[in-house]
Amino acid sequence: MKVTPWEVSGDVDYDKLVKQFGVKRIDAKMRARLKKLAGEEHHMLRRDIFFSHMYFDKILDAVEKGEPVYMYTGRAPSGPVHLGHAVPWLFAKWLQDAFGCKLIFQIPDEEKPMFKKGCSWDDVAKWTDDNILDIIAIGFDPEKTKIVIDTKHASLMYKTACRVAEKTTASTAKALFGFTDSDNVGKYFYSCMQSVPAFLPSILEGKRTPCFIPCAIDQDVHFRLTRDVAEKLGYPKPSTLLCRFLPGLGGAGKLSSSEGAMITMTDDPKTVRKKIMKYAFSGGKETVEEHREKGGDTSVDVSYQWLTFFEKDDKKLARVKKEYESGKMLSGEIKQILVDKVNELLAAHQERREKAAKLVEQFIL
Numbered sequence: 001m002k003v004t005p006w007e008v009s010g011d012v013d014y015d016k017l018v019k020q021f022g023v024k025r026i027d028a029k030m031r032a033r034l035k036k037l038a039g040e041e042h043h044m045l046r047r048d049i050f051f052s053h054m055y056f057d058k059i060l061d062a063v064e065k066g067e068p069v070y071m072y073t074g075r076a077p078s079g080p081v082h083l084g085h086a087v088p089w090l091f092a093k094w095l096q097d098a099f100g101c102k103l104i105f106q107i108p109d110e111e112k113p114m115f116k117k118g119c120s121w122d123d124v125a126k127w128t129d130d131n132i133l134d135i136i137a138i139g140f141d142p143e144k145t146k147i148v149i150d151t152k153h154a155s156l157m158y159k160t161a162c163r164v165a166e167k168t169t170a171s172t173a174k175a176l177f178g179f180t181d182s183d184n185v186g187k188y189f190y191s192c193m194q195s196v197p198a199f200l201p202s203i204l205e206g207k208r209t210p211c212f213i214p215c216a217i218d219q220d221v222h223f224r225l226t227r228d229v230a231e232k233l234g235y236p237k238p239s240t241l242l243c244r245f246l247p248g249l250g251g252a253g254k255l256s257s258s259e260g261a262m263i264t265m266t267d268d269p270k271t272v273r274k275k276i277m278k279y280a281f282s283g284g285k286e287t288v289e290e291h292r293e294k295g296g297d298t299s300v301d302v303s304y305q306w307l308t309f310f311e312k313d314d315k316k317l318a319r320v321k322k323e324y325e326s327g328k329m330l331s332g333e334i335k336q337i338l339v340d341k342v343n344e345l346l347a348a349h350q351e352r353r354e355k356a357a358k359l360v361e362q363f364i365l
């Protein structure tokens, strides 16, 4: 298994990651506190999709006392937004509603040209405009959400990035990110840029303001660097809330734009159906007879795995599991259930996306 911000491959062992990264499990007590504050429990918490954190108890303390907290997340554009990207954002939207908190959404439009071969600055400019529509379409509160674009908001961010850089040695960056001497120096500096929005709450508010970051666990390493330098610069250490990866349609690893099949936020219903029917790895048996007799394996079936991410209703999910595992439900049937679920989600998203262009001005800091 390999889990870095640039590559996720193999069978991800999350227990191992928790140990390797030195993060904490979200336990029943934390879930109960969150549930009390939010008035409901999000299915991604209940199903251990958001499963890990660092210092999130501090955020709960602040929210319980009615003190302001900020949320921060981000997206480096180099292609269309897909359902895997949307997982932490959907959760962030719920948290914003629950806490009534402000959100800073970073668009590091310099990240991908530094890290991804063949990704041009022109591509990034195009995908930045496109991806902003998807971010807005998630439904974040326009009054409480600000998008910061690294090159556009350079004057706001540059000094703090330099302060982070001043406190970060090349050996630290090498140890954390695995950079080598042949990597361009932009990569080293970028690792400082991703810390900046975690400090913007304190900078914008003019006083120490706690910040928490919901994201997939591959981003954790960035915030280890951020926490290393935070107190040295007089800012609180950011908290994180970390989620698992939505598996690729072909199974294992994360849903990646660069390999295998993915479903983007703008796919039409026919395309969604075609992709799921063709690529979704099945835990079903070779023949109908064998399947009826032995049943399907939900632990490897991608359609079932995806339903745990997107089907909120526990009863429906339990029924699918039971019928699929008993052999009553066939592969094609579970796939169709997923097709319907994804298309329902995307129809609502695409409707909001149509109206998003008018809101762009309002969302950009």
Ligand code: TRP
Pocket (backbone or CB within 6 Å): 005, 072, 073, 074, 075, 076, 077, 106, 108, 111, 194, 213, 214, 215, 216, 219
């Ligand atoms: N590095 C992320 C990416 O590759 C983008 C990003 C910037 C981000 N800031 C973040 C992701 C904060 C999660 C949280 O897309």
